[in-house]
Amino acid sequence: MRANFRLQRLFVESDIVSGGALPVSDGQFNYLHNVLRLEDGAELLAFNGRDGEWLVRLTYPSRKKILLEPVEQTRPQPDPCDLHYLFAPLKVGRLDYLVQKAVEMGAGVLQPVMTQHVQGKIGSIDRLRANATEAAEQCGILAIPEVREPVRLIDLLEAWDRNRRIIYCDEGAETNNPMSALDGIKEKNLALLIGPEGGFSAEEQTRLRGLPFVTAIPLGPRILRADTAAVAAMAVIQATIGDWA
Known part of the structure; x- marks a missing residue:
């Protein structure tokens, strides 16, 4: 309804x-x-x-x-959104935008992730929660996403539930089309990982590419800002293997 x-x-x-x-x-x-x-x-x-x-x-x-x-x-209360959104913090204004759009796109969990090249910081988890609540009020969503405390990327990956596949945006992919990589994903439990403005470090890239529960996707021929990449990636995921499909 x-x-x-x-x-x-x-x-x-x-x-x-x-x-x-x-x-x-x-x-x-x-x-x-x-x-x-x-x-x-x-x-x-x-x-x-x-x-x-x-x-x-x-x-x-x-x-x-x-x-x-x-x-x-x-x-009635719908089933909760199950997409986990893992993101490197951005500067305050753009972080507010990022949280609002993630809620609108169906993120059920918002997880700040501290990477080696991260430029922003989480000043207040309460601010993130307030932005998530406001976005839900404005766009008709009936569930407020869970907002978690920041965690280091390496710690996140070590403790990760292997039954939930992580999809992350890889600027070094040989193709511009994410569809072939997404078509091969069979898991229903998904997470999207977006790195910082400076991208993932070489060490982080190697780590991510070597994990069996991680899938890298490209996002077209242009380099996108982190907040733009987040919206684009969530739209592609939801339209192909997410709750839009």
Whole structure:
């Protein structure tokens, strides 16, 4: 069932049940009351990543408090997105964009990966989670991706579940077309790895190419920025062997 974009959508932490009442945070109160200027009885959509999406009615039990009363479920909770997105951090503005687009493209896990040539850093995991939540609110997704703490690439690979295939973008591939490499992938559990602006080091490339659970793909004849490469790679994966297919 498609999302209804005519109504405001809001992520809530509480369980959503008929007959209950959902509190909102101070930031959400300010947004609903002072920015949107919603009045008593206004309707919007709420979700928590567990109970589906609900039509809720806004009430003011007091001047400085808002409660959301569930009216009816509008969409059931879908299966969670299973694509893991592994990325080398970028500079703050572009990192925000990268997280938002990854959520829109169906990433279920966001895993920062520290590589040898990484140029950015993760200043705040809470900021990443807030960006992921905002993206889910805006694009109709009912589950908030899990945002994990940064990990070194070498540690990630050593502890990796061999049943989940990692796909990474290889600028040194001999072909420009990723389809032949993707067509050979039979696993349903997938992860996409995008390196830093400077690319993977020679040592990292050798390591990745030698692992049986890793597949390298090209992304056309042009060199793409890391955030552009992420969106392009996720689109190709989802359209061929992911949930678009």
